[in-house]
Amino acid sequence: MSRHRTSHALAILGPELHNKLPETKVLLVGAGGIGCELLKNIVLTGFGHITLLDLDTIDLSNLNRQFLFRKKDVKQSKAMIAAQTAAGFNPNVHIHPIHANIKEPQFDVRWFQGFDIVLNALDNLDARRHVNRMCMAAGVPLVESGTAGYLGQVQPLLKNRTECFDCLPKPTPKTFPVCTIRSTPSQAIHCIVWSKSYLLSQLFGEDEDSSGELDDAEKQGENAQEIATLRKEAQAFKAVRSALRSPQSSTSNGGDAARMAFRKVFNADIRNLLSMSDMWRSRAPPTPLDFDAIMDGTFSHKKTPANGVNGKEHAVNGKGNAHASGSKVAEELLHSSPNGDAPNTKGLKDQQVLSLKDNLELFTSSINRLATRLQAGEDTISFDKDDDDTLDFVTAASNLRSVAYGIEEKTRWEVKEMAGNIIPAIATTNAIVLGLIVLQALHFLRKSYKRLKNVHIQLKPSVPLSSISLSPPNSLCGICRDTYTILACDPERTTLGEVVSGILGGVERDVSIYEDKRVLSDPDWDDNNERTLASLNVTKGKFLTIVDEDGELGTIAVALCELPPNHPIDSLPCILPSPLPSPPRIVKPPPPAPPTPPRQTLKRRVPHDDDDEITEIEPNAKRVKISNGNTKIRPAETPLSSPSKRRKLEEDGLVLMESATDKPDDGVIEID
Ligand SMILES: Nc1ncnc2c1ncn2[C@@H]1O[C@H](COP(=O)(O)OP(=O)(O)OP(=O)(O)O)[C@@H](O)[C@H]1O
Numbered sequence: 106m107s108r109h110r111t112s113h114a115l116a117i118l119g120p121e122l123h124n125k126l127p128e129t130k131v132l133l134v135g136a137g138g139i140g141c142e143l144l145k146n147i148v149l150t151g152f153g154h155i156t157l158l159d160l161d162t163i164d165l166s167n168l169n170r171q172f173l174f175r176k177k178d179v180k181q182s183k184a185m186i187a188a189q190t191a192a193g194f195n196p197n198v199h200i201h202p203i204h205a206n207i208k209e210p211q212f213d214v215r216w217f218q219g220f221d222i223v224l225n226a227l228d229n230l231d232a233r234r235h236v237n238r239m240c241m242a243a244g245v246p247l248v249e250s251g252t253a254g255y256l257g258q259v260q261p262l263l264k265n266r267t268e269c270f271d272c273l274p275k276p277t278p279k280t281f282p283v284c285t286i287r288s289t290p291s292q293a294i295h296c297i298v299w300s301k302s303y304l305l306s307q308l309f310g311e312d313e314d315s316s317g318e319l320d321d322a323e324k325q326g327e328n329a330q331e332i333a334t335l336r337k338e339a340q341a342f343k344a345v346r347s348a349l350r351s352p353q354s355s356t357s358n359g360g361d362a363a364r365m366a367f368r369k370v371f372n373a374d375i376r377n378l379l380s381m382s383d384m385w386r387s388r389a390p391p392t393p394l395d396f397d398a399i400m401d402g403t404f405s406h407k408k409t410p411a412n413g414v415n416g417k418e419h420a421v422n423g424k425g426n427a428h429a430s431g432s433k434v435a436e437e438l439l440h441s442s443p444n445g446d447a448p449n450t451k452g453l454k455d456q457q458v459l460s461l462k463d464n465l466e467l468f469t470s471s472i473n474r475l476a477t478r479l480q481a482g483e484d485t486i487s488f489d490k491d492d493d494d495t496l497d498f499v500t501a502a503s504n505l506r507s508v509a510y511g512i513e514e515k516t517r518w519e520v521k522e523m524a525g526n527i528i529p530a531i532a533t534t535n536a537i538v539l540g541l542i543v544l545q546a547l548h549f550l551r552k553s554y555k556r557l558k559n560v561h562i563q564l565k566p567s568v569p570l571s572s573i574s575l576s577p578p579n580s581l582c583g584i585c586r587d588t589y590t591i592l593a594c595d596p597e598r599t600t601l602g603e604v605v606s607g608i609l610g611g612v613e614r615d616v617s618i619y620e621d622k623r624v625l626s627d628p629d630w631d632d633n634n635e636r637t638l639a640s641l642n643v644t645k646g647k648f649l650t651i652v653d654e655d656g657e658l659g660t661i662a663v664a665l666c667e668l669p670p671n672h673p674i675d676s677l678p679c680i681l682p683s684p685l686p687s688p689p690r691i692v693k694p695p696p697p698a699p700p701t702p703p704r705q706t707l708k709r710r711v712p713h714d715d716d717d718e719i720t721e722i723e724p725n726a727k728r729v730k731i732s733n734g735n736t737k738i739r740p741a742e743t744p745l746s747s748p749s750k751r752r753k754l755e756e757d758g759l760v761l762m763e764s765a766t767d768k769p770d771d772g773v774i775e776i777d
């Protein structure tokens with residue numbers, strides 16, 4: 106490496122750390138907004154061995170902030186192109202690109218142990234949690250990061266020193282009750298979710314009935330009469346679906362299929378709902394829409410407050426809408442402007458609210474475009490924010506529904522953001538975050554653990570960055586408090602019983618064995634002990650967890666890895682870890698004072714995002730068993746000190762009743 110290239114890094118890092126970097130092995134997971142920038146930085150900082158992994162290909166919409174990609178690279182592997190581009194920044198770097206999902210079994214704990222540090226540049230909780238667990242099992246430091254608009258966060262994580270990514274519960278994503286989406290929307294987002302997730306798939310998705318979803322809604326106690334109406338509605342979609350797939354009716358004369366779809370969802374279905382007068386006692390009833398009246402400008406409806414004419418009857422003649430774009434057709438509004446002139450001076454085309462008539466025209470034209478695609482051979486079409494046809498459809502359909510329900514309409518731009526769950530990614534925020542990632546990574550490599558910090562980028566101009574000292578691990582965490590060990594084995598020839606007695610070193614104790622949420626055995630049920638791991642679908646890359654039923658010892662998590670290639674075929678099919686894992690003794694809380702024992706409170710995962718429910722649990726569990734094929738999901742007498750087990754049950758939505766006299770909450774089904 107030329108002195109010129111490295112002299113600044115040498116001066117800043119000092120010779121010891123600087124000389125270490127060329128040998129440091131880094132795993133960078135994700136080559137998107139943060140990943141591309143981060144790769145550039147670590148290559149320029151002097152890291153010598155970088156494995157870059159991403160499952161995706163480059164999309165046109167990535168180019169505004171993923172600077173390692175060019176237009177010619179669209180549709181190519183992100184990992185490959187990012188590696189090629191960044192390799193040019195430093196001739197001494199070895200970048201190993203992998204186009205794959207980090208959750209694939211070949212990336213097992215052993216593989217993770219081959220790295221000195223892991224840097225996450227991911228965009229979803231599932232992959233983040235997976236990498237967190239692998240790093241906790243492998244004992245490799247991880248720098249976790251994320252950005253959302255102007256906000257960002259960097260969090261260094263290391264087993265036994267810091268909290269892990271799973272030490273604190275994460276908020277569940279927002280969901281809406283079926284009936285709100287399907288019959289009583291009150292906000293624009295309800296109409297957008299309806300268009301994107303329901304209407305688009307009813308018309309252009311797989312031909313499946315939605316009875317499962319409605320069955321679930323019924324079980325959850327949603328209005329039975331309303332559900333019955335929704336079932337009838339679903340049946341009527343069949344005729345519209347076949348019209349869309351027949352060449353004559355979809356494109357002829359303004360689109361018969363589009364008209365049919367319109368009449369069904371914006372007129373007949375709404376009339377149907379109106380006939381259930383009970384539903385509209387305490388809420389404003391919707392207005393059925395009339396295709397021809399909208400087209401000839403004679404349709405009248407109640408305008409929403411946001412449209413400026415609160416509650417007054419309003420004739421839509423194509424000119425009367427305060428912020429509409431006149432009577433120009435939607436295509437012209439949205440897509441055409443050959444000389445670059447906008448047809449209207451009020452902002453960008455996508456940022457204008459369309460008139461009712463324009464929405465209807467956009468609805469028809471987008472349906473025709475989508476129908477043509479089906480007829481040209483596409484099997485199904487689902488929403489993609491970067492697919493103009495689906496975005497136009499969702500914009501138009503959600504706005505028409507909003508008009509029917511007296512809800513404020515949205516621009517195509519707003520619909521794109523809301524339907525795509527997009528918080529705009531800002532290149533500058535990514536750049537700040539990746540700088541912070543490198544700083545935390547350098548602390549790890551120096552082993553300056555005291556200097557590690559959680560850093561947040563915040564919307565406070567006077568204090569744009571806040572840093573917080575790291576918290577110790579949460580003693581109840583079901584991920585980082587487990588004692589991890591590695592077992593190399595051939596799952597086809599190793600039985601569950603052999604693994605358990607081998608790992609426990611022949612010591613007899615009452616344990617339950619899990620793979621993820623499945624119970625494979627417990628002290629009263631050993632049917633699977635003679636079965637091979639492969640027959641139980643426990644293979645490379647998975648974990649077996651051994652939970653002490655007496656709650657005296659911590660949980661052991663056994664990571665399964667492949668046997669070394671030179672392992673003699675006629676020798677034992679598994680190599681036990683040496684030394685064997687020795688989980689810590691659990692310090693039990695002092696027994697509660699009689700006669701009124703204090704109730705221990707544990708938060709559990711709740712079904713609704715804004716529902717901050719607390720489940721109270723008393724000592725001495727009542728036994729609960731649920732059969733699930735050849736394995737069971739079995740909440741049993743779980744001591745409070747067995748967090749991983751409790752967590753698994755809670756993720757299944759099961760509530761442990763710890764006293765035989767305990768009464769379940771309303772709506773909880775008791776299983777004995
Ligand atoms: N399980 C996974 N394995 C490997 N890579 C993953 C996994 N999950 C997500 N990624 C990658 O993480 C990167 C995250 O980058 P980013 O947040 O910029 O998202 P993006 O998909 O590039 O952009 P946008 O979502 O805005 O279109 C993506 O390139 C994505 O492919």
Ligand SMILES: [Zn+2]
Nearest residue numbers: 269272582585
């Ligand atoms: Zn943890």
